[in-house]
Amino acid sequence: MQSTQTLRGALYGITAAALWGAMFVVSDAMMKVIPPLTLLSIRLGIAALMFIGIVAAQGKLRLPRRAALHLMLLGVLGFGMSVGLQFVGTALSSAINGSVITSASPAFIVLFAWLLLREPLTPLKLISGAVATLGVLIILDLSQFALGVGDTQRFIGDVALGIAAVGWGAYSVLIRRASTHFSTPVITTYALIGGFVFCAPIAVLELRETALPAPTFEILAGIFFLSVIVMGGANYLWNRAFALVEASVASLFFFAQPLVGALLSNWLLGQPITRELVIGAALIVIGVLLALQSERRIQAAARAAQT
Numbered sequence: 001m002q003s004t005q006t007l008r009g010a011l012y013g014i015t016a017a018a019l020w021g022a023m024f025v026v027s028d029a030m031m032k033v034i035p036p037l038t039l040l041s042i043r044l045g046i047a048a049l050m051f052i053g054i055v056a057a058q059g060k061l062r063l064p065r066r067a068a069l070h071l072m073l074l075g076v077l078g079f080g081m082s083v084g085l086q087f088v089g090t091a092l093s094s095a096i097n098g099s100v101i102t103s104a105s106p107a108f109i110v111l112f113a114w115l116l117l118r119e120p121l122t123p124l125k126l127i128s129g130a131v132a133t134l135g136v137l138i139i140l141d142l143s144q145f146a147l148g149v150g151d152t153q154r155f156i157g158d159v160a161l162g163i164a165a166v167g168w169g170a171y172s173v174l175i176r177r178a179s180t181h182f183s184t185p186v187i188t189t190y191a192l193i194g195g196f197v198f199c200a201p202i203a204v205l206e207l208r209e210t211a212l213p214a215p216t217f218e219i220l221a222g223i224f225f226l227s228v229i230v231m232g233g234a235n236y237l238w239n240r241a242f243a244l245v246e247a248s249v250a251s252l253f254f255f256a257q258p259l260v261g262a263l264l265s266n267w268l269l270g271q272p273i274t275r276e277l278v279i280g281a282a283l284i285v286i287g288v289l290l291a292l293q294s295e296r297r298i299q300a301a302a303r304a305a306q307t
Contacts, residue, residue, distance in 0.1 A: 009245030012237040013253030019234035021260030023226060025268055030222045033213045036087035039226070041196060041203035044079055046227035047235070048192035055189045063186070071178065071187055072194030078171030079195025079235075084202070085164035093157030102161055103136045103258060108169025109251030116173050119246050124294040132255045132287025138280035172242055172251060179243035188236045249294065255284045 030039055055061045063071075086102055110129060113119040178187050213219060241250045259281050 005244050009241045009243075009250060010253060013241030013245070013250050014256045016234040016237035016241065017254050017256035018260040019230050019237075021257040021262075022264055023230045023234075024257075024261045025264045026222050026225055030219070030226065031087075031091070033219065035203070035206040035210050036091055037084060037199055038203040038206050038210075038212070039223075040079075040084060040087055041199040042223060043227040043231040044192055044196035044199060046223070047232035048189065048196050050228060050232050051185060051189040051192055051236075055185050058185070060183065060186055061189070063182075063190070067182070068190055071182065071190035072197065074171060074174055074178065074187070075191030075194025075196075076198045077167055077174070078191060079231075080198030082164045082167035082171055083195070084199055085160045085167065089157045089160030089164060091157070093154050093161060102165050102168070103133070103255070104162075104165045105168045105172075106251035106254050107133070108166050109172050109247055109254075112169050112173040113176075113247035113251075117177060117247060122294055122297075124290060124297070125249070128252060128287045128290035128294060130287075131290060132252050132284050135280040135283030135287060136255055136258050138283065169251075172238070173247045175239050176242040176247045176250075179239070184236060184240045184243055188232075188239050191239075192231070192235075252287055255287065259284055 027039070034042070052061065106129060110121065110125065114121045175187060175191075241253060244250075
């Protein structure tokens with residue numbers, strides 16, 4: 001039973017991260033015509049309406065005011081502040097800076113899981129995180145990364161990306177804590193609402209200077225993918241993964257994001273599959289397998305202690 005639960009958590013987490021990898025390819029094109037926080041608000045609004053309908057149909061939409069506010073504040077942290085800063089930071093800095101810095105999120109997840117959830121920080125988890133991180137860095141090919149010294153805009157963007165990584169780490173761990181009291185659809189619904197309430201006023205300010213484009217098929221298809229499939233579906237799967245698997249283990253599934261992003265960039269944008277991509281992909285797989293092995297050992301020890 002525990003083994004099946006772990007495998008389900010791995011499937012959910014890796015699928016969510018893979019969808020986020022695809023998101024970078026689509027959002028790169030979308031943000032050329034729609035301002036970042038406006039696009040994020042549209043995504044949050046559509047996904048929130050979708051989940052409100054699902055949860056209302058299940059008769060689980062009504063929550064005590066304090067519980068609803070708590071889950072909305074999680075959404076402000078995760079969707080509003082963290083994802084919002086990721087968008088803004090990437091725009092001010094660069095795509096490769098954004099990829100490198102936000103890839104630090106799993107390290108912060110492990111840290112917050114230890115601090116807030118008291119999850120054991122085993123040597124195997126540390127090794128698995130290091131191996132997976134090395135894989136990501138190899139895929140990103142840091143030889144191409146150069147920090148613009150004296151570039152104030154780039155510096156501000158990098159700071160924003162760093163805060164985004166910390167925020168996502170805290171959000172993911174707090175979602176696991178909330179999952180002991182609420183179902184994943186309920187958590188996702190109120191988190192999306194909280195993120196929308198936070199971002200919508202900022203989007204209004206953006207639209208004072210930039211008008212929305214005419215709704216072409218490409219734009220509508222992009223919004224559907226980013227809103228329904230990614231913002232709704234991927235975040236539901238991510239929250240579900242954290243409900244099934246230890247936060248420090250589930251965090252490693254995040255590394256599927258740059259791998260899928262690189263593969264789609266090759267397929268859709270014609271970028272070459274390099275030796276670094278192949279080596280990095282292998283290390284990511286090894287890191288995830290080590291994390292799952294750590295989870296199995298912890299579960300086996302818990303079962304032995306009960307007998």
